[in-house]
Amino acid sequence: MSPVSHDADDPLAWAREYTPILRSYQEEYGETKPLSGYTVAFASHLETKSGVAIETLREAGAEVLFAPSEPQSTHGDVVDALDAREGITAFAWEGMTDDEFDAAQHELLEEEPDFILDDGCELIAKVHAEHPDVAAQVIGGGEQTTAGITRLEAMEEEGILQFPVYGVNDTPMKHFFDNVHGTGESSLTNIAITTNSIVSGKDVVVCGYGYCGRGIARKARGMGGQTIVTEVDPRKALQAHMDGHRVMDMAEASEVGDLFISATGNREVMREEHFEKMQDGAILANSGHFDVEIDLEALEAAAESTSTPKEGVTQYHMPDGRRLNLLAEGRLVNLTGPFSQGHPAEVMDTTFAMMFVAAYDMLVDGPDLEPGLYNIPDRLDRAVAERKLETLGVSIDDMTESQQAYTEEWEHPDSSF
Amino acid sequence: MSPVSHDADDPLAWAREYTPILRSYQEEYGETKPLSGYTVAFASHLETKSGVAIETLREAGAEVLFAPSEPQSTHGDVVDALDAREGITAFAWEGMTDDEFDAAQHELLEEEPDFILDDGCELIAKVHAEHPDVAAQVIGGGEQTTAGITRLEAMEEEGILQFPVYGVNDTPMKHFFDNVHGTGESSLTNIAITTNSIVSGKDVVVCGYGYCGRGIARKARGMGGQTIVTEVDPRKALQAHMDGHRVMDMAEASEVGDLFISATGNREVMREEHFEKMQDGAILANSGHFDVEIDLEALEAAAESTSTPKEGVTQYHMPDGRRLNLLAEGRLVNLTGPFSQGHPAEVMDTTFAMMFVAAYDMLVDGPDLEPGLYNIPDRLDRAVAERKLETLGVSIDDMTESQQAYTEEWEHPDSSF
């Protein structure tokens, strides 16, 4: 792999070292510029790793327009460095208000992108709701979060989707890297550093046992935590039970938890009835995409006063003297906590590589797709996986001809019976 | 739950205590006999847990015909106790030869079952290949193994499937209980007891990172083993890598492994080129359905002589002095090893409950299905999961109306941005 340039003024330098897949695309497409002529909109938490994704799209020839997917997590130095480059335009700055964030996304859409790479489905939802003429011209899109996929499924069901979208979320590569390991590790790391507290010996309640919840729970257990899982799906509940976690309903979990982490993709997972039961000193954190998993309105209504005993911690003083400690204002604790560095870079490398190939595939290879939500094709998912293994120097086996044949036959003549 | 009868002469008594889901169906349908009038064929490893499944079908009213899915694992006392009951007919005995096993399956099929619950797809393959008239009358089937599903997929692709089959294997419940935990734990337990050896500190090579391989690898690591995974799928290889296992190709793994366990569903995963490199004293075991994963012919051809240093161990003496220790003759080590008690009972409870509801659904509720391979419907999978949680006394949450609505909307008005 070619050497990485080390400009002290380049805020992407460190992230670039930990994004070998994206770098390999930069190298491969730096000459041929296969995305030339296309404008690609890119929404994401804006920091160093998404910055490398943006420059990779540009390096492959695209005009890139980018906006935040969440107003609080923008790193100004990254935005400025990218915006300064030819062919890249920022609709973002550090410290945006919610209104500014909203307006900037509309401005971006008015530039009529050919392709939308989204994170939470805000751009795609907005282009459909308020920019129908633009939506009609969009070639396709990609979406990287579970929460966004849920919204796209609802849109598809209503029959209003105007272009094909690859649900990048719903691939093995995305699940295992980003959700299980990325969100899993970085949530715990940020909770630990924000609270200066320890996982070992704590009763850790993980709300939701999807890919994110599974990663959080497994790693909390690996750290020495006593894990408790809450679920609404009986299959996931049983899976958690068999994986060694205690399973209970939130009413019961509320009474025993020291640390609560939500990762459900749903809202009001912790709500008034639960706040009433929680122990003095309980810590509340959210790892789900939107800040709706902890019912903040109810929490404020229930408390007599609040204080900030430590950066990143809002302490709610309940009338009975109990104190509940909310982290990162209920936003994604791993991305918006005070010490947050965002998702680990290697993990985002994989996710952004999926987003890149989603765009490449629809724009360059041009599969003939009706409007709708599609799983990213297996061949692309595998291709990214193979590239990642190459960067790791890991060799795996090829099936022999005999094995390949075996998977295609059903009479099994070689079997002993 | 009603008391379990304790007849010392009843070989199913112990298994019945560990199969609470099946017992709950016996209780629910013992009066109404909803399967009356139907003949159900049942193939499985024949021991106490499958015995409870057979009696559950009978208790619900079906005529039951049963045969082994594998000739070596039959427990004679179970077969005899069931065969003695009215409405249950055995095509099986302990110590069958492969020819007798084959003949018995044909005899069973000549009885023209209405439904076939299969384990490895032998009955379903045979009824299509050699009993076309019977196949034409079969209402439907269920299949519980990955290996069987692979065969059914090939049959469906060839367009020769004559009736609908529920792939019971391919459900969350089946994967997590039977494959991950059942095969995972019982493989390690049987290897430990057969070799009188320890997992801690061993280099354990797990071939294949599907559900079974994942369970074996995770639990071997949990025991203190140093796990190595081999794969042909780059996504699964990466998943293994991120889960903390070393990933290498078999050529490299062959040189470092102390214990090799195959769980790929494919053949010749360990073959001559690997036997050549393995260390003196290496242990070879198979947890895949068929005894083709270790190339036994090549192993015998490569060895100068064999001996039996311990029950269940065949030692191959290589010309260069190395000794390779094959367990259970390369058959399923957890089911056919000398100390094997078969799959843990709680696990089989879940799998057989899925098989039971597969039959119940097609025969009683009668969904209108074309011939083909189907995933078992989610509502059935959930229903079994709920019943299992009830037997465990575990409560989970219901979605609130607000949450239910949230999963169906896409504009997220409650979100803060």
Next chain:
Amino acid sequence: MSPVSHDADDPLAWAREYTPILRSYQEEYGETKPLSGYTVAFASHLETKSGVAIETLREAGAEVLFAPSEPQSTHGDVVDALDAREGITAFAWEGMTDDEFDAAQHELLEEEPDFILDDGCELIAKVHAEHPDVAAQVIGGGEQTTAGITRLEAMEEEGILQFPVYGVNDTPMKHFFDNVHGTGESSLTNIAITTNSIVSGKDVVVCGYGYCGRGIARKARGMGGQTIVTEVDPRKALQAHMDGHRVMDMAEASEVGDLFISATGNREVMREEHFEKMQDGAILANSGHFDVEIDLEALEAAAESTSTPKEGVTQYHMPDGRRLNLLAEGRLVNLTGPFSQGHPAEVMDTTFAMMFVAAYDMLVDGPDLEPGLYNIPDRLDRAVAERKLETLGVSIDDMTESQQAYTEEWEHPDSSF
């Protein structure tokens, strides 16, 4: 390492392959016979691994007298094969009654051994209590169990010990290999195979958090169990808590456990007040040295009747309908269960190597020791560890001169402050 002979009639062949440390002593001392002229008494569970230990003492020149340390665990073929050799005498046979066991130990002691390698302190206690003249001539002894050490400490406190004894138990090597990993893994393996049940998802109560309990609890957790630890020592209780186990008193644990395993070295850890609270179907197993940890008398008194639903399981039927399942009659579940192969061989290799060097050191190197209980010297413990690493092919570092010096100084001139 020289080739191992493979005589099909040699019951020690398999064990010898897994005891590389003992084999290395056989090779080193096979010519020089440094123990010639000494009679060594050896008490142990008599099976293939202790058989290799006995032949190693003999190979090094000693006359060996051996007896069981527990009457139920003797393997007759091993006893016969050893007894047939010149210079080895058995005071044991398979199926001994408790009285015969007792008498045989006295007979052995009447042969006036020079050294006693004990397992549970029975021989050493008997020689002091009833053979004072023999005791007066004994050069020294070794003891390998925690339970035995406890007895020796009491004897030392009373001032009645007549000769020096190396507490082989109390070494890093013994703790980590035999207690944590040997007892840990083999207890779980034997419980799983005896009950045909699964650890995943079970509430596993481990009584005692010494080395054995720690191994059992850690591995049960690694398998997917939901572990609960009970303790009387607040430090160990806290350690368990921080290691991720739930800690409660037995009164509370009795109500929630599915599987109870005692490893305390004390008596009546599970007793009437606990039996009263246990759930229907609870499994009771003991991994402590003596069968006193579960109060069997109280259990029998509390039950209305017993049955044997499965080999190795005694089911106690309580008046209120609950059934409690006792494994292996409350004796060491890993050594006396129906499928037991005893401790894993690699583990016993380490323990018996410690016992061998204990004898070698006192008899050959002759340190001048007063009567009393001694920790085995560090140099011997290290020597065995080094030999084990050699057999594993593992290289470790040597301290540099600079590092060696650093450990001996206290002013730290190289430190930056």
Next chain:
Amino acid sequence: MSPVSHDADDPLAWAREYTPILRSYQEEYGETKPLSGYTVAFASHLETKSGVAIETLREAGAEVLFAPSEPQSTHGDVVDALDAREGITAFAWEGMTDDEFDAAQHELLEEEPDFILDDGCELIAKVHAEHPDVAAQVIGGGEQTTAGITRLEAMEEEGILQFPVYGVNDTPMKHFFDNVHGTGESSLTNIAITTNSIVSGKDVVVCGYGYCGRGIARKARGMGGQTIVTEVDPRKALQAHMDGHRVMDMAEASEVGDLFISATGNREVMREEHFEKMQDGAILANSGHFDVEIDLEALEAAAESTSTPKEGVTQYHMPDGRRLNLLAEGRLVNLTGPFSQGHPAEVMDTTFAMMFVAAYDMLVDGPDLEPGLYNIPDRLDRAVAERKLETLGVSIDDMTESQQAYTEEWEHPDSSF
């Protein structure tokens, strides 16, 4: 427990919530002031948790003099808030140079403390080396680190210790809380946040398998890392091997590691010969007390240039193009990294409680001790453990009289043989 005051201007408020043991001593001794009349010197990393320890000593009546144990880790707001209180005097400020640090410790010693609670043995070493008159009057001391104990052992061997010192490090409570869990978790947390990288899938080399190394390795494995341990002690090496870590010498580990963490208490564990072999991008961190474990001089000599790609990371550019990334300048990564919050508060609560009882015991209860290094008495260690369990609401068992008797006897009349 009485409510904690919440003054926004009180930098100790948050830490006080997570130090329930110390708070319980404040409550117990707040009235009686048993340490009145004594001057206690206290050296430590100066941040919120040590602040609570300092106020606890004061609350119990002592005059407290405090200084940093390490110049880089001082939090100015904590120092100021404490210094402002009557009876507490600071010899510290944020941003001290090494010289100022040194001078301040001497100034403190000139105040002639009666008791010295030390962290790394700097104060105790200095008082012996340069303030012999003061040393002659000191009643006793306590030391909380392994590194400090090593120095004290050397001092004792030389026969120069002038007063008794409790080695607080060498207790079960200290090992398991502070070393295993405190250093273990906070090292990984700080490495993750500093590098914005992930543990899962990384080859993590842990140098040293003492309590700290064990905690780091276990938790890294629990996160999904592929752990490698290096050691100089064959017993610890084997323990690591059996715990599931790969063991190799540093020469070999240098070639495969992605992340190196030293925790040996020795110097130059990573040195020139290792830097030469490390892969491009390798991360180097130290969790040992002193910044001598990574040979910084050799690293600088070997590199062509350095850069700072990210806060807390010094990148060494080797002549062959490889880049080695040193974290926190080789100082304790968990305490001096850029995002460090120091040891988790619950962990320090235990350690500082041990220090408190060490002082209380020697000053108030007055055991008659010769100069020398002593393990803290078991009764004190147990007392702190019991208090911690109380604050957790965890109940444990008391031995019955019968069990108590059993531990004291050796004939075991109740045993069945």
